[in-house]
Amino acid sequence: MRILGVDPGLTRCGLGVVESGAARRVTMLDVRVATSPSTLETPARLAQIADVVEAMLDEHRPEAVAMERIFARSDVSTIMGTAQVSGVIMLAAERRGLPLSLYTPSEVKAAVTGDGRAGKEQVTFMVTRLLGLAQAPRPADAADALAIAIAHAWRGGAAPVGSAATTPAQRRWTEAEKAARRRG
Amino acid sequence: MRILGVDPGLTRCGLGVVESGAARRVTMLDVRVATSPSTLETPARLAQIADVVEAMLDEHRPEAVAMERIFARSDVSTIMGTAQVSGVIMLAAERRGLPLSLYTPSEVKAAVTGDGRAGKEQVTFMVTRLLGLAQAPRPADAADALAIAIAHAWRGGAAPVGSAATTPAQRRWTEAEKAARRRG
Numbered sequence: 458m459r460i461l462g463v464d465p466g467l468t469r470c471g472l473g474v475v476e477s478g479a480a481r482r483v484t485m486l487d488v489r490v491a492t493s494p495s496t497l498e499t500p501a502r503l504a505q506i507a508d509v510v511e512a513m514l515d516e517h518r519p520e521a522v523a524m525e526r527i528f529a530r531s532d533v534s535t536i537m538g539t540a541q542v543s544g545v546i547m548l549a550a551e552r553r554g555l556p557l558s559l560y561t562p563s564e565v566k567a568a569v570t571g572d573g574r575a576g577k578e579q580v581t582f583m584v585t586r587l588l589g590l591a592q593a594p595r596p597a598d599a600a601d602a603l604a605i606a607i608a609h610a611w612r613g614g615a616a617p618v619g620s621a622a623t624t625p626a627q628r629r630w631t632e633a634e635k636a637a638r639r640r641g
Numbered sequence: 642m643r644i645l646g647v648d649p650g651l652t653r654c655g656l657g658v659v660e661s662g663a664a665r666r667v668t669m670l671d672v673r674v675a676t677s678p679s680t681l682e683t684p685a686r687l688a689q690i691a692d693v694v695e696a697m698l699d700e701h702r703p704e705a706v707a708m709e710r711i712f713a714r715s716d717v718s719t720i721m722g723t724a725q726v727s728g729v730i731m732l733a734a735e736r737r738g739l740p741l742s743l744y745t746p747s748e749v750k751a752a753v754t755g756d757g758r759a760g761k762e763q764v765t766f767m768v769t770r771l772l773g774l775a776q777a778p779r780p781a782d783a784a785d786a787l788a789i790a791i792a793h794a795w796r797g798g799a800a801p802v803g804s805a806a807t808t809p810a811q812r813r814w815t816e817a818e819k820a821a822r823r824r825g
Contacts, residue, residue: 541728551684
């Protein structure tokens, strides 16, 4: 299953395309951070972000979109722009007939690190390991978008851990999990 | 000048097209309230609203869009949906090359009634008179959208009042203003 993960934002919008296969294997197809300068008016900023999102949807043709859920009680200085971006992305998904799922930051952290209160560095570390990347995705918005896509790929199931891990991907998960625990 | 006024909302989105002419004359070309049921998921609701907005933009070809400004400290139960709708409408305007202006409720009330703290009934009353309508636009979202369009048509100038009123539209304004004052 191919998934576009989105960490919505008006200044920086993280976008990651992940393909999930058998045995919870996940690979990265693309990662970008769409940006817009605060010197522009909001409509022009939304269009800049929407252009990148729509280009990725049309290029990679994901089967689903997963996005971070926004709360009305979040940081009020950025909440309006984030909500507006999320609306634009929801419409783009809907008009392509793609199901869109929302995940809280805690759900995403729990899915990729096993700890709903994990820090940004731990999320980035696990995303890098799980996707078998040579370098950590930067900035954090990019790693977050990939984490959201992985969370969606894995929803509804427990992560394979311990001696049951038999595939290379599962071993990588287990090792990374242990390493993360040592660091955490 | 032809203006689309928007009172954004996910459950009800007021939309009014107003044409402004010489001597502050304003006429109504169209008014609608786009709705979406709360039983649908947000992406589908946004698409229902966006379809109506885009149809009106394409049918009436306004030269500008005027929308109510949303504040992060508004009612939290509806603020997210309202912000998402506003983002979708901003993108639709931007992609058609239309300038979009935002007005606070106080600015709109002051423009059409002379009182920034006027009630909904007074706004509806003045909108009905100013546009020379036989019936008051209902629901309030429809009247609000028309009031926002009128506010944009008149921005940057004082309303003609008193003995200086010479055109039929100006006389109508003056009479309506007096009537509103008597009622207020």
